[in-house]
Amino acid sequence: MPAEARQIDDHNAKDLAQVLLDAHAGDALAALRSAIADAEFLCDQLQTASMCISSGLVRGWKPKFQRET
Numbered sequence: 001m002p003a004e005a006r007q008i009d010d011h012n013a014k015d016l017a018q019v020l021l022d023a024h025a026g027d028a029l030a031a032l033r034s035a036i037a038d039a040e041f042l043c044d045q046l047q048t049a050s051m052c053i054s055s056g057l058v059r060g061w062k063p064k065f066q067r068e069t
Contacts, residue, residue, distance in 0.1 A: 046063050
């Protein structure tokens with residue numbers, strides 16, 4: 001994993017959740033809608049990239065469209 005990549009642990013996730021709520025003036029529904037829209041956009045971008053990038057370029061790596069829990 002690159003050094004600049006950030007692991008989201010439980011404490012960090014709570015901080016990010018608060019940042020998201022603050023960005024939407026405490027409106028939880030607006031924050032959730034924004035997070036869902038962002039997730040849909042990123043899934044679409046990942047799907048587009050996976051169709052454009054050859055497996056040789058990424059040495060056989062294939063993107064995952066669902067995160068592992």
